[in-house]
Each structure stands twice: as structure tokens, then as C-alpha cells.
Amino acid sequence: MIAQLVPVLLAFGANLGDRGETIQAAQRELARAAGIRNLRASPLRETIALTSAGPDPDAPRYLNGVATAETTLSPHALLDELQRIEAAHGRVRDVRWGARTLDIDIILYGGRVVRDDRLTVPHPRAHERDFVLSPWLALDPNAVLMGHGRVAELLARVGDTTLPLSDPAAASAAAHADPAAHAEERDAQR
Template identity: 85%
Template sequence: MIARIVPVLFAFGANLGDRGETIRAAQRELAAVPGVSAFRASPLRETIALTTHGPDPDAPRYLNGVALAETTLEPHALLDAMQRIEASHGRVRDVHWGDRTLDIDLVLYGGRAIADDRLTVPHPRAHERDFVLSPWLDLDPDAVLMGHGRVAELLARIGDTTRRIDEAGDARF
């Protein structure tokens, strides 16, 4: 049986510790997961912390980025790998939208819509998040978010408050 190759989009965020190194290490680890290939990460962007009460200028700022890849893994197996990587970097889930050492979201899994108690894809708030849309455009200026339209138009609608961090460009693993 030949495994089906599915394009995926991941989003990464961190606002505690060495944010950039944590995100890049997690990306290297995710790129090395058997069944994940063609991993390409965006430049990182800094943003204000977003909490359940809205933006919090007093909280530590986030670094965010996205990565495009291909996988032969089923969605929940991919989610399990993502959560193992988060845990290995000290991720705890005690406060909803709280400060974190690492957050990895599965934004898209091919053209599939998934909604269960563990996973919702496409990510239900990606269309509202400049820290997802802006780095995504860095990788793919023609990107389209399933169910919402062109990423460039979505970002123009909500505005871009992110600040690009100087790095050597996108990262390929």
C-alpha cells in the first residue's frame, strides 16, 4: 500500500525562555519525524501576547512562525508527534491561552476538515491571526486558507501588527 502524501501547515509560538531557539529546535524535531518531509519554515515574527481577554502588552511578547510540509501520517498521529515535541520543550497546559514555552498548531491538513475532541482543522481562528497569516505569506504569497479565502486579503482585512525578526530567511530542514 502506498501512503498518501498530504500538504500541511503548522503554526509555532513561544513567549517564555529562548523563544527563537525553542521554535527552531521544535521545527528541526518535527521535520525529522518519520512521515514528515519537505519541511520549510518561515521567518519568525514578534507579536504582543494574546490572552482570553485580548492583547496583553504587559505579558512577555511572542515569537511566531509557520511551516509548510508534507506528511504521510494520519492527522491524529501527527498531532501526537506535535504534542510530544511541545512536552519535551516544557509545554504545560494549565492556563487557556497562557504563557508558554512552545505551542504547535496544525492549521491545515490537506483539504480535510476535521472536528473532534482533540483536533479542529482548519484551525478555527487562523483567519483572525496576523501571527499566522503574515509568516504564511512569507512562504507562499498565493496562499489560500480553506473556508476563508486568500491569505493576503485576510491579512489586509485584519491588519498586520507583527514585526519580522532578522534571520537568514526561511529555514529548510
């Protein structure tokens, strides 16, 4: 029996440690994981930390990006794999919306809706988060968020406070990781 490949959208974020390297290492690990194929990562964007009290310009800044992939894993098996990768990179879950070495969220799992005590898909706040929408739009200019509409329109509505990755070494490493995904951003910076 051949397992069905389901398209997924994942969001990555980090504001502690070597943020860019951590995200890229996690993406490489995920791309090699059983049941994952065709992972394609967006350019990374930098943002002010979002805490439970709102944006915090004094907290370490986040790097964020998204990736598309295909999986044969169930939504919960995918979540287990993402949490395993987070833990391997030092993720500690002690403060909700606290600083973190790595955060990986499932934004979309095919056209499926999942709502239980462990997982909510589509992600309930993706439509209002520029740090998800902006890199997603860079990866796929025609992207649509299930239940909310075109990503370009959603981003125009919420505004884009993200910035291109400002660390030249990390930007160079990101460009070598997936040159096609970064070509549009490089062209925009010229």
C-alpha cells in the first residue's frame, strides 16, 4: 500500500542562540526525516519578539521562516517529529510565548482541519502574523491560507513589520541552503 503524500506548511522561529543556524539545521533534519519529502524553505525574516503582553522591542529579536513539504505522516506523528527536533535543539516549554531556541508550528496540513488538546490546524493565528505571512508570500506569491484567503491580501491587511535577515553570514548561509527560494528576496534588495 502506498501512503498518500499530504502537502504541509510549517513555520519556524527562534530568538535564542544562533537563530539562523538552528532553523536551518532543523530544516535539514526534517528534510531527512522518514515520511517527509520535498521540503522547500523560505527566506528568513527578522521580527520583534511577540510575548503574551504584546510586542517586546527589548527582548531578543526573532528569526522566522516557513517551509512547504509533503508528508506521509499523520498530523500527530508530524507534530511528534517537530517536537523531537525542537527538543534536540534545546527547546524548553516553561513559559507560553517565551523566548526559545526553536519553535516549529504546523500551519496547514493539506485541506484538513484538526482540533484537539494537542493540535489546532489550520494554525488559529497564522492569518494575523506577519512573521508567517511575509516569508510564505516570498516562497509562494499565490499562497492561500485555508479559511482566510490570499496571503498577499492578509499581509496587506495586517502590515509587514518583518525585515530581511540582517546578519550577512546567516544570509549567505541561507542563500546557499536553497538558492531558488532566495532569488526573489535578493532581487528585491537590489
